[in-house]
Amino acid sequence: MVCQENVKIIVMLCKLEDNECTKCEKYWPDDFSHFRFGMFLIENVSVKGNGSYIHRALKVKWNNNTRTVHHFQFLSWTLKDVPSSPKNFTVFVKQLIELSDEYPVVVHSEGGCGRTGIYILCDIILRMSIKEKKVDFFKTLEKMRNQRGGLVSNLDQYIFSHFVLLEYYFGKNFSSSNKPSDFVLKIQEAMQESAVKRFVDRLDKATEHCRTISLDDTFNNIRVIAVDCFNYPGRFIVTEEPSANNLCSFWNLVANNEVEIVIWLNGIEDNDEEYSSFWPKDTLHWSLNESNKLDIVWQENTNDTYNTITIKIDTTGKSEEKFVKIIYVKTWERTSAAPSNTKGIIDVCDKIVPYNGQIVVTCYDGTTASGLFVALVFLLEKINTHRCCNVFEAAKTVKQNCAQFLKNPEQIKYLYEAALEYVRKFNIYEVVV
Template sequence: TSSVRGFPFLHILTNTCRFLTSAATEEPEVIPDPAKQTDRVVKIAGISAGILVFILLLLVVILIVKKSKLAKKRKDAMGNTRQEMTHMVNAMDRSYADQSTLHAEDPLSITFMDQHNFSPRYENHSATAESSRLLDVPRYLCEGTESPYQTGQLHPAIRVADLLQHINLMKTSDSYGFKEEYESFFEGQSASWDVAKKDQNRAKNRYGNIIAYDHSRVILQPVEDDPSSDYINANYIDGYQRPSHYIATQGPVHETVYDFWRMIWQEQSACIVMVTNLVEVGRVKCYKYWPDDTEVYGDFKVTCVEMEPLAEYVVRTFTLERRGYNEIREVKQFHFTGWPDHGVPYHATGLLSFIRRVKFSNPPSAGPIVVHCSAGAGRTGCYIVIDIMLDMAEREGVVDIYNCVKALRSRRINMVQTEEQYIFIHDAILEACLCGETAIPVCEFKAAYFDMIRIDSQTNSSHLKDEFQTLNSVTPRLQAEDCSIACLPRNHDKNRFMDMLPPDRCLPFLITIDGESSNYINAALMDSYRQPAAFIVTQYPLPNTVKDFWRLVYDYGCTSIVMLNEVDLSQGCPQYWPEEGMLRYGPIQVECMSCSMDCDVINRIFRICNLTRPQEGYLMVQQFQYLGWASHREVPGSKRSFLKLILQVEKWQEECEEGEGRTIIHCLNGGGRSGMFCAIGIVVEMVKRQNVVDVFHAVKTLRNSKPNMVEAPEQYRFCYDVALEYLESS
């Protein structure tokens, strides 16, 4: 009885079973009529079946109730996630919370966006009301109350304000949502490619399974007496509101270099986007189709007039001439070098900056942007989808990633080749929407900065404070597994603070052997504006890591050491260099060659050599000990003196090792102070090269490697202050 308490239907079932059992086992006094016996059996069977049906229905009801409770819990969790997204984007989407948006009609639009009905009416905002955030642009009002994106679509467009919530839900259960969505794409050939399959065109295809569909292929003007010369492995791709805005193509092979330049000329393209390196993992991914100086390809003469190498990409400017034409055209190649050999970039920050640079550089009257990787499908698809979706988010406040990929695949086979790439596209667009466009032209910087620091009387905040909060919200959080090497027991005593560890992917492993000491040091490699891994940010050496510090200097060819805190034995900060003469630190011999002082900076020049490899000679290193930063202050006492330090280091670096030497920067924890030095150094280079100031991007790039770079709001503002000081002094 106790076992069925609380379950009345089980109690009824028990009594019924007892009745049936007693009825079945009771001896009859009279032998019943066979017909009556049959009726009785039928009745018993009917009663039993009815009871079983009742039980099954009751179980179904219980399951439905439980499922509704789970659904309610999930709905509550989604509500909490949405609140988080709303909090993160409120600075950039306050006016958008209660309305849908649409873009104006464009008679040229023939892309996948055509399935939606748009209203041409729009709301104007004054220039002073606009901020740099992606959503703070002129907004387009909806004709009706319902969003057209919610009707008739299996995969509706997502509002930017809901994108974080959507991505978080899709990533649950080991990204099952993304897996299911990506696998729903049609894989393989979806249209005819008869021309590409012709025998005379086979050698023009890098990969036999990634070739051009007939209906969207670029048809070249045939060369005389060669009818097959109209083929190139390339397809037109529609952009946002721009038909055939892109050409997706493979990385040229040796046989198609001339065809490639014919296409550039014929289509009047001004920008080439290259999203691969020439060789990756020992395999040739693309033939070098451009000259370092001048080269002739058939009747084309290509001359490289400028090359601008940056940390994650290279910009090359060519002049293009054709025999028989009295015309010289300029073509820019944007070569993204930061895509890893396997997988996708760890962060989208660099690629987003690259995409914006291309968008800004492409003339409005130019032909299609030519995009290629190796096959012209995976990375090429990623680039194009992100570019289209950024335009869509800016104009409409929604993104339609799924249908965009689907549309691209109808034009060229397998655009966006992996689930990992599909997820990366979402992460990249989310980062762009959260961070917005933060670059400020030099000519507008002073006025923009004063506007940013003005306190709003209603919110008691400022644009600058909001920007720093946004920076904190998009800064990656390191997990223990990200810092597994620093967390090894044998490395514990090499860390000054166990909550400020470098991630494994950024570690500079020591090469010079020093007895049984490990190859770990608490340091992180970071990009400057122009050079990958140009900075090494580290903590002030501990007494037991001084030898490791000098191994780091030698092994990584460091020509500058920037010291941003004081010698303090009470905090375990010893003097790690010889004041005069020569000292040996493990396998590294350090000799002080000179010492001088200039205002707030003590300059020491050391000559170091590796005693285990004396045949390698000496390395000259200058140490810059900065005295203008009191230990109790968040920022230096003088903007001018700190800027002078940065420019001194920059000048020395240009003079040493042909500018290829690295710079070690250290403070007590290898964080806030070191991050400020690196960030301002990046901004100064940015001003020189691009005439823009983007403090947000500089700090975000550094924090992608180490989250404690530029820790305090005062430090972040100081970066802006020094940028203004640099502009006014120069």
């Protein structure tokens, strides 16, 4: 089909696997290798990525013909109906619009309806807006559904396409300057009280339709919010500290997802009867219930900011043992909107870099410290990947998942302080833009 229809671009809107379920068979070779399908020889000659998507160049040979097909796989879309932020998806669609004027484009997801429909609707609407200076979502979708039923599966997806249009025309670049002196000056200006107030007002307007996205209903007795990180879609599972009433549910959440790390941001206060440590302390072994048993494998007093504890989870019916690292932050008081030790928190962010699995982030109320932490990780990952400091993008991306994130203006100031500390620490601010 690709060769017959003279296709030059394939758009893939799902992962090969999601939540241990196969979503699509892999139809391209590994990076810089090749394989044969019947009379077609396919070679993967180039791979580029920016965290939210991967661009592969596939050279296809058959008979005496050779063609390069560009394969774009969007990654920042987990099991949710829509991506958590329209920004990365808008950039993705915009780039493909600029490339795909002359040739047919193959678009697919798992089922070829919801995600595929959103992409096609956004592509048509953006082209319509450029050419005709007006748009008609309803008639466009009606025409699409006359050709293939079920495209754009629900109201959230239809609304999301409107946000993509708004992001395309009104989304701004709030990145900081690329000169060292200008960068420091911009950070200092951004931390002024009046600038922070304008930032908060702009953030509130941009996220006034925040959505709280929960995981599987199995865990509905604890509040759970899924949050994307810059390089890892669906990386964070944000929740409140488990109490005695939902301790088993918490560890079931960890055991039944691809969780490698649990980050506990607020310590337990003395004589707290409702909350206590949620891993074995006085004994090295816990039996939570008939299904789950916890064993401490290694406990380390890492530094003044945090400790690390490695836990083994033994789940009945599963042959493989699961190991989870707990990072326990000791210096972030429950009453504080931001931690006092910025360098220590940056060290925590660096510590999670080698891990590819999901990360559970928990704090006293489930939102204050956790919202700031996941925004900080997003910000630092973008600085490290693109040498680009964009506090507004980090705050907006995170806050769109939950309106309770980043409510305190002091947290915005902290993100700027942490960005400055980070680029100074690694001496990279000369190329930050």
